Amino acid sequence: MQRLRAFHPNQDRIAANQLRLLWGDGVSQGVPIILIDDDPDEHFLFRTDLEDAGFELDFESFTHPEAALAHLFRRAGGPVLVLTDMGLAGDDPIEFIRLASGVLHGGAIGAFSGALNPxxxxxxxxxxASFYIVKPISGEKLEAALANTQSLGIETLADGRRRLICR
Incomplete structure (x- = not known):
């Protein structure tokens, strides 16, 4: 086991996550959201808007697509929703989408922009990308976009809160 840890330091966490995915842990888990936007204020606004709309969030945000991509590759698995800004300063969001699409584990990737651009x-x-949203991102816009994906949906909990789930 020590040799395995030396090979991959997160092996225990990865194994535990894989077991939870296979057998469950008795509690339905929401799908994490990863936001990539070079403006940290947008991270706060996005999170606040979705929390105000009643979403229970497992949320992480990044200002650089390289950091988000490294995070996605380190994840143990399980579906994820990735949302990326199309106006990333100095970066190529199309290439990021192409690379990130391979590590969604049954999740989805969406793009957002300040303007409609067919x-x-x-x-x-x-x-x-599964969808494209014009800013600002709201709970309603996210819900409408996810309705058109085949992989993710929204579940309403007994207390009225909502969360992302795998379909």
């Missing part, structure tokens, strides 16, 4: 939306979809 050409950019088409390129996002070709790269692997």
């Amino acid at each position: 050409d950019k939306e088409a390129r996002c979809r070709e790269a692997g």
